[in-house]
Amino acid sequence: MTTARRYALFDTALGVCGVCWTAPDVIVAVALPEDDRADMERYLASFDAEPGAPAPVAGTIDLIRGLMAGSDVDLSAVPVDIADLPDFDRRVYAITRDIPRGRVLTYGAVASRLGQPGAAQAVGRALGRNPIPVVIPCHRVVGAGTEVGGFSAPGGAATKSRILAAEKVSGFGEPTLF
Numbered sequence: 001m002t003t004a005r006r007y008a009l010f011d012t013a014l015g016v017c018g019v020c021w022t023a024p025d026v027i028v029a030v031a032l033p034e035d036d037r038a039d040m041e042r043y044l045a046s047f048d049a050e051p052g053a054p055a056p057v058a059g060t061i062d063l064i065r066g067l068m069a070g071s072d073v074d075l076s077a078v079p080v081d082i083a084d085l086p087d088f089d090r091r092v093y094a095i096t097r098d099i100p101r102g103r104v105l106t107y108g109a110v111a112s113r114l115g116q117p118g119a120a121q122a123v124g125r126a127l128g129r130n131p132i133p134v135v136i137p138c139h140r141v142v143g144a145g146t147e148v149g150g151f152s153a154p155g156g157a158a159t160k161s162r163i164l165a166a167e168k169v170s171g172f173g174e175p176t177l178f
Contacts, residue, residue: 004022004023004050005021005049006022006049006051006054007029007045007047007049007050007051009037010061013069013070014032014033014068014162015034016040017033018040018044019054019061020049027060027079027080029044029047029132030064047131060075060078060135063075063078064135067134067167068134068163070166070168074101076097078135089130092110092126092127096127096136096137096138096140099141101137102167105141106141106143107120110141139163139164
C-alpha cells in the first residue's frame, strides 16, 4: 500500500512557498518562492501528490516561515524522505543538514568532509537536485571567496542571497572589484 502524498502552498516573508509531505509528517519536497503559483503546484504534484490541508506539517511550515522572516529556527530535526535518492546525494545532504543557521561551507569543504576533496562540482550537482531546500539547507553551501554559487530554485543566486540574508550571513553575492 502506498502512502498518500499531499502538498500545500503557504505565505512567507520572501513569497509563497510550498511543501509536499507523506503521512504522518515526513517532508518529500519544498518549493521556494516563484512568480507562478501554477508552476509551483505542478512541481509539487510531480511528487505524486495531491493538494491537502497542511495540518500534519503545520510545525514545519511555521519553521520555514520563521527562517524566511529571519528568526533563529532549526530545521535539522524535521523528518525528510530521501531514501530513494542516490547514495552520494544522501551523503551530501547529511553534511549539509549539519551546517548551523548563520554559517556556510564551501562546495570544496563539503567534498572534503565526504572524503572526496576533488568532488566540489559533484557536490554542486547533488545540491542542485535537492528536492527539500531550506530543510536540507543547500543555500548554506557557497563558492570560494565571496561567490554565492549556483542555486537551482526560482530566482537562482538572488533567492539564495535573500535566504542567506534572512539568516544574517553577510559577504556573499556582493559585487567585488577583483
